[in-house]
Amino acid sequence: MTRRQLHLNAFLMSTGHHEASWRLPESDPYASVDLDHYRDLARIAERGTFDSLFLADGPVLFNNVGQRPSGVLEPLTLLTALAVATEHIGLIATASTSYNSPYNLARRFASLDHVSGGRAGWNIVTTAGAEAARNFGLDDEPAHATRYERADEFLDVALKLWDSWEDDLIVADKAAGVWGDEHKLHPPRHQGTYFSVEGALNVPRSPQGYPLLVQAGSSRDGKRFAARHAEAVFTAQQTLNDAQDFYSDLKARTRAAGRDPDHVKVLPGIVPVIGSTEAEARAHERLLDDHIVPEHGLHRLEHLLHLEAGVLELDSQLPADLPPESAIEGAKSRYTLVVELARRERLTVRQLIGRLGGGRGHLTFAGTPEQVADAIEDWFRLGAADGFNIMPAVLPSGLDRFVDHVVPILRRRGLFRSEYGPRHTLRERYGLPRPANQHTSPTLTHV
Template identity: 85%
Template sequence: MSARQLHLNAFLMNTGHHEASWRLPESDPHAHVDLAHYARLARTAERGTFDSLFLADGPVLFNDVGQRPSGSLEPVTLLTALAVATEHIGLIATASTSYNSPYNLARRFASLDHISGGRAGWNIVTTAGAEAARNFGLDGEPAHAERYARAEEFVDVALKLWDSWEDDLVVADKAAGVWGDGTRLHPPRHAGRFFRVEGALNVPRSPQGYPLLVQAGSSQDGKRFAARYAEAVFTAQQTLDGARSFYADLKARAEAAGRNPDHLKVLPGIVPVVGSTEAEARHHERVLEEHIVHEHGVRRLEHLLHRPPGTLRLDGPLPDDLPPEDAVEGAKSRYTLVVELARRERLTVRQLIGRLGGGRGHLTFAGTPEQVADTVEEWFRSGAADGFNIMPAVLPSGLDAFVDHVVPLLRARGLLRAEYGGRRTLRERYGLPRPANQHVTVPALV
């Protein structure tokens, strides 16, 4: 058995990551609000001994409602229900630093960590897009650098709140009539540029100390933020060389920030389309592509590229006059990834929509279980990944296929555990230490 093991996260999205997945006969168009659907997926991922599962979110209605199932259950609420339906798997949710307050968010995640027995994770995002901004009374989205400055202060305040209770504050001395030791309470009394937070959190310090901190931005600001705070990074990478470069850069940044680079796990996204033969896998992929409504894809691509409606030609290339990443205030890294993919492979808009339909820029791979396992192993062993964000094109069948046919191969190759081996926290699954409380001095070893 290899000493270094894969970390697998199941990224769950209603009927699947492919935009046309809901149109297949097997799919339930109402699955996005069905707890039983998500509970089944969570138990399947747990059967595959995944480290964690992940629910994306945003404070805006994603997609044209004509395109695919839209709207979603609030993720921390849903994960609280899934905590009861599972025993081992980590539970990660997106929450925005742009449109939340540190106190309420810190309370929600501390509560989830208690309820789940230490399995909570927070995917930290800085929400882009004018649509979300207008939902919160703003005329337009804050600038990219401004969003990250707010995010840094937000996380700093959340950490103060999670550390506002020392672990041994509760003494529960019934004879003396003393429940807690007030000298071990540390209100943040924070007054900063974006936030003023006075009092201690109203939830005790949780089993993990605080939830696993996850981040997904790959812009320069995103990578600087990840090097300082992130313990796991979800990233979209199209090529092995690009993934290696990103991996090395992020590890070096973490080390330069004074952190152990092994305490930052890099998980590229992969959309596996699995078939018993390569021809069968290609057929599954082709069926999905045939169900794409290209008009939806054009509108979405025009929005991403900041082009006026009706300016992209379906059978033509991307325009030559697209702005550089520095001029984009939205999702910078995803913008660059899509443009570079189209330029590198000389794709028409129609072909680009087909490539993005499965994973919105994440690596899509159709093949046999052996071919999928080969790809995972190559990236893992060659310094491109610590694990993978598995994004099935169709749910539940895509996750079933990965767990039933790819996972056994990864186990046979010594890359993945065969069983969980007892109750552990999400941090322990990811090989991370429990963080010390910033208010407690740890005695030096002599």
């Protein structure tokens, strides 16, 4: 029996996940639009034999441009460039089901899968926030449940499009003058609540069949969607107990949906700050936190909590009368995580801003390579994770340190691969089968 091993994904974000990372002397404030920067990061992650790398995205300017580097390259475009700069590592991009059309997005992911030789992955998001909605002619964001209903139909159409070519449609019979078997083309002819899509995709079925399907929402609707469709889940928990609860709940939901729970990999985010000693790691963490501008964090926190500007006070705790998650139409699970963190640890707003500055609610961990490896192993062995979304506080140095000092420990413990081996596609890296085409039919003979 093959021993269970970790899956590691490198979550890349300009100069790093800590909001003050760009202010360090080593950081390039223009890194977010520098192809060489991302190419170097991809190669570092590939040197560490990571399963995949991941780029977050959204159709809106996320940050106050005064706060940190803002503006990012479109991820599928960037990943296409990284595909030719790497050989093994998976390439996962975020794309919204609320502000895209199935045909164009299915085509772009199929193209990336072809270009990369089967390494594409799609982080499926529904996109919270009125700001994004107003970029697409809407007055406000659609309701949370509506966004997930649309996402269900969007993915259904995308799967039909990826399956619209059977794998062996291309005949390439020069003597007979037959390039493809038209009987193996299956236009979706989809008529639904949100989409009407008639024709077949104009890209042949890709090496993986479908890109790896990833999901990153932990709300009730998010978990329902993940249980039905996701093959990897990027999630955020602050404690081992919360992570274990999420893990067991999602695996149970996946089983109830008629799927193999082993076919959905749960990867919590972790922001490691690594030092040769614990004191050195904590000193580096303090240095980063000291560079946070509290006023920027205050504005962002009020926005997340759906509060009017000026309600929060830096040296007071959160108001007692915050609305329940059920009243929130935006990022429900992140809202609850932040409120519970503040209540559980009785944090002032200033302290909460500091905690969120490193990873926006993901677990932050400062320590030696051995301590970081211990934390990862504990969560992995105690039913809280199948792997981790590694989110270095500072890039490229944080990823370099993780690859050079933590990965070797995980390898010595038998928890992680030392080389990529014969498996080539991203699905194979995650231990997943290639999906069969829903229209597979016997080969037809041309006369």
